[in-house]
Amino acid sequence: MHSIMIICPDHSLLKAAEKWLSRYGFQVNTSHTLEQANHYYELSEFHLLLVDQASLSQQENSQSQLPETPKHIILDARPSLTTGVNAMAQGAIYYLPLPTDSETLLKHVVNAIDQSDQTSNFVDNTPKNTPTPPTQEGTIELGTPGSGIIGQSPLMQDLFSDMRKIAGTDVTVLIRGESGTGKELVAKALHNLSQRHAHPIVSVNCAAIPENLIESELFGHEKGAFTGANTSHDGLIYAADKGTLFLDEIGELPLEAQARLLRVLQEGEIRKVGSTHSTKVNIRLITATHRHLVDMIRKGLFREDLYYRLYVMELLLPPLRDRGDDLSVLAEVLLKKACQKHHKAPYHYSKAFDKAIRGHHWPGNVRELENAIERAVILSPAERIEAANLKLANQQGATNRSNHSNNTQTSFATPPTGTTLDDYLKYFVLTHQHTKTETELAHCLGISRKSLWERRQKLGIAKK
Structure with missing residues (x-):
């Protein structure tokens, strides 16, 4: 029987999980604070900890006091990207919002316990921003399940050869390939093979962050820098200091943020939104995109000087059909x-x-x-x-x-046969995504870029 410790205040929405987890056969104990749990229990004997962020916020630095074993899941009634990144950078295997329905939480509980019981998985299920375990170059055999990437075809062998040459350096890498080809797995493999493997890799999907918040999330902000900035925070680039920063969908980064990122690459320093002084950072930058950045430069949507900073080394990921x-x-x-x-x-x-x-x-x-x-x-x-x-x-x-129609690929950009908003959204995006950026598509649809990204995931709309 697997044992679980729930750490949450008495009023927490997480407290209800005790009863139904017990009904599923787990042995469950609860504590109000981490201090209380450490006092009455030996936490290393549990298979998993479920921790309400509110119980950690009451004590300074209590997040860092969580044990490395067992694994723990952080749940937060006031979720934010910054808190999530910090939680996972300090060892949390998942970061979930509260309330979370029982089915979703059970799935993550089972996955977390399975990861403890199994020694290998094909797909890298570790959360984004979790510190990568120490690895030495040569112990990862690219192309095997242990490396997170499987493939022995000539195209993949050429890719692996380039990766091995690049991994030991600190050069900036641009990864290009169709959606779903595994660009993030390649970035993580490069990090695991590098001299920075003992430090975190922070992964950021630029298309998933609202345009008005992306500078704050990446570079940090000072308290009072804008409405709602009640506290100061360091930002995701600072969280990747001494490690690797992976920026997925770099083509969706707004021009203002591109200028700030260029300074990071040129000067090795960041300046928070609302701050008058800069902070030195030491990061290795890996970026990825499915877009043709040169075309975006011609249209004035991407900075040419930033492109040449990113285009030091390029890795092209072959589509699965090839x-x-x-x-x-x-x-x-x-x-x-x-x-x-x-x-x-x-x-x-x-x-x-x-x-x-x-x-x-x-x-x-x-x-x-x-x-x-x-x-x-x-x-x-x-x-x-x-x-x-x-x-x-x-x-x-x-x-x-x-026989003729069997050899013809279905066109996903045909006029929609359904009458729902999702039908129209899918048709509109597939018809116009070759000529418009994500920001322009979202503006035409009257939604945010984050909403567009979420609907792409929900409806399975691949980017071209």
């Missing part, structure tokens, strides 16, 4: 992972299932493959995995297609 037999190897590993996640007996990876996998174009790459296999695992009977349950676009109406 990786040959890697597709089958990945699918088989992801099938085992999905079975473990959903507590199902391992399925046999059949020829019929592999034929369906190999017959799809995979515009969403590895992310789409992982989601499709998870669907199949959930929907298939216990005795066998069924290819039809992948629910792939090219399987719809297959019995009515001619």
Whole structure:
């Protein structure tokens, strides 16, 4: 039986989790504060800690006093990106908002305990911004599950060769590739192979932060710098000091923030919003994008001087459809992972299932493959995995297609047949994303960039 310690104030929304976690078979104890928990219990004997951020806020530096083992999940009734980054940088495996529904929390509890029980996973499930465990170059064999990236195709071997040469340096790296090809996994592998592996890697999705907050979140701000700035905070770049900063979707960074980032690269220092003095930082910058930055420069949407600072080394990630037999190897590993996640007996990876996998174009790459296999695992009977349950676009109406139509890719930018707002949003984004930035798309739709990013994830709208 797995044991869990819940640390939360008496009025906390987290307190209700004690009863239903017990019903699921966990042994649960509770304490009001970390000090009380340490006084009455040996925390290292628990499999997991669930901690309300409010119980930590009452004591200065109590977050840093949390034990390295067991793993812990931080929950916060007033969630913020800064608090989340700090929590995970100091060892939290997940950072969740309160209230969180029981199904979501149970999933994260099970995942956290599974990670403690298992020694390897294909996909890197560690939260963004968690300090990477110490690793020495040569102990990570790129292309194997232990490295977080699987692949033995010639294209991937060329990529791994470049990564090994780059990893030992501090040069800035620009990673380009389609959505879902694993750009963040490559960034983490570079960090793990570098001399900075003992320090944190901080990952930031530039498209997921509202435009009016991105400078504050990246560079920090002083108390009173703007309305709502009730306290001072250091920002995500400072959190990556001595480690690696990974900026995903760098093409979505506003021009004002681009100018500030250029100064970081040129001078090695940051200045908080509202501050009059600068602070030195030592970071290794890795960026990623699916956009053509040169085209954005011509349109005045990206700074040319910043581009040449970023374009020191470039890594091009091949799309999944060009990786040959890697597709089958990945699918088989992801099938085992999905079975473990959903507590199902391992399925046999059949020829019929592999034929369906190999017959799809995979515009969403590895992310789409992982989601499709998870669907199949959930929907298939216990005795066998069924290819039809992948629910792939090219399987719809297959019995009515001619041989010619079987070789034609479905156009995702056809006029919507549905009447919902989601149908229109998907149609509009896929039709205009080649000519508009995320900011422009969001403005046309009357929503924020963060809302657009969230709807992309929800509706599975891949970026081109």
